[in-house]
Amino acid sequence: xxxxxxxxxxxxxxxxxxxxxxxxxxxxxxxxxxxxxxxxxxxxxxxxxxxxxxxxxxxxxxxxxxxxxxxxxxxxxxxxxxxxxxxxxxxxxxxxxxxxxxxxxxxxxxxxxxxxxxxxxxxxxxxxxxxxxxxxxxxxxxxxxxxxxxxxxxxxxxxxxxxxxxxxxxxxxxxxxxxxxxxxxxxxxxxxxxxxxxxxxxxxxxxxxxxxxxxxxxxxxxxxxxxxxxxxxxxxxxxxxxxxxxxxxxxxxxxxxxxxxxxxxxxxxxxxxxxxxxxxxxxxxxxxxxxxxxxxxxxxxxxxxxxxxxxxxxxxxxxxxxxxxxxxxxxxxxxxxxxxxxxxxxxxxxxxxxxxxxxxxxxxxxxxxxxxxxxxxxxxxxxxxxxxxxxxxxxxxxxxxxxxxxxxxxxxxxxxx
Numbered sequence: 259x260x261x262x263x264x265x266x267x268x269x270x271x272x273x274x275x276x277x278x279x280x281x282x283x284x285x286x287x288x289x290x291x292x293x294x295x296x297x298x299x300x301x302x303x304x305x306x307x308x309x310x311x312x313x314x315x316x317x318x319x320x321x322x323x324x325x326x327x328x329x330x331x332x333x334x335x336x337x338x339x340x341x342x343x344x345x346x347x348x349x350x351x352x353x354x355x356x357x358x359x360x361x362x363x364x365x366x367x368x369x370x371x372x373x374x375x376x377x378x379x380x381x382x383x384x385x386x387x388x389x390x391x392x393x394x395x396x397x398x399x400x401x402x403x404x405x406x407x408x409x410x411x412x413x414x415x416x417x418x419x420x421x422x423x424x425x426x427x428x429x430x431x432x433x434x435x436x437x438x439x440x441x442x443x444x445x446x447x448x449x450x451x452x453x454x455x456x457x458x459x460x461x462x463x464x465x466x467x468x469x470x471x472x473x474x475x476x477x478x479x480x481x482x483x484x485x486x487x488x489x490x491x492x493x494x495x496x497x498x499x500x501x502x503x504x505x506x507x508x509x510x511x512x513x514x515x516x517x518x519x520x521x522x523x524x525x526x527x528x529x530x531x532x533x534x535x536x537x538x539x540x541x542x543x544x545x546x547x548x549x550x551x552x553x554x555x556x557x558x559x560x561x562x563x564x565x566x567x568x569x570x571x572x573x574x575x576x577x578x579x580x581x582x583x584x585x586x587x588x589x590x591x592x593x594x595x596x597x598x599x600x601x602x603x604x605x606x607x608x609x610x611x612x613x614x615x616x617x618x619x620x621x622x623x624x625x626x627x628x629x630x631x632x633x634x635x636x637x638x639x640x641x642x643x644x645x646x647x648x649x650x651x652x653x654x655x656x657x658x659x660x661x662x663x664x665x666x667x668x669x670x671x672x673x674x675x
Contacts, residue, residue: 268373301320440467586608
């Protein structure tokens, strides 16, 4: 049995930021467990620029951003085990893991930070009809083939879904000489950042077809083409709008799923909208001493936001280890009237800092107002020129306001057009 004050599961940007912040806050014995061969997480294959603008105030590629944190970790006494798969977390915060060097190991930790990231939704989750021919893969898989392995997955490309990975791979494949036919999006709006729409599609001359989806794939051994179809306001295919598009590769960018199998096995409460844990302002879950941060908690737009959130989790873990965590009454948060969810879902009334509420809206709004209320009392009103589901929104609530909310009253955020 190995004993640590803090164990961090996941060595991507979230895990490294949480471990470093805990070390800054006085936690002495920390270990990072990473199942890949190196630290850095998904950033290792994200060779495009656009990272670090908020956190480092300069534009970096994914590997550059990861390298900065890897260097910071290497300058500390934080223990790191790569090629290590965590199997379970039991009720006493004992982690069971395995790797080639140590075999089966057990780690007892006073606190645990969950930073396992997320995975892509595969073809099987969206029920496209057609054979199981080669040439159909997620956009992230194609990104690994091109950027890490040096293989071109195809030459005539159709992309389903306008998530950021899909948009970035549309540009990447075009730059590598592929014929990117189009990007199809089921919704009437894009699910990617506006800057990626401009830089990856508009600048490259790649068409974006909204309210459109792939109805069927064609081909036996290798993909030969797809049938696309327009969709109505209820996202149902419109008969008679089918169109055949010749292609040899279909890339799927149809959403990300937080990797919460360990969280679920540990009996931690999950949010049905985010598919991540229910947490407080320091990202502590329903299980005392277990914290969650990064894309395992909620899918973020930018790695800069992942870092900021993970530092909160690291600070919270340090407070828990030192016995300084507030544990009194809590205020629940709730998204209504256009707001799909809010993180954190709970706030300690005795919190020692202002709290940022992170949320996403359910539709595209222009010139609408954000209204924050506690019961009948309006706490905050802010006008936003534009809000859309693809971009995370945030609003700050002062700690004095939180302390004054009556017991049993929820803090709600809504959209007023």
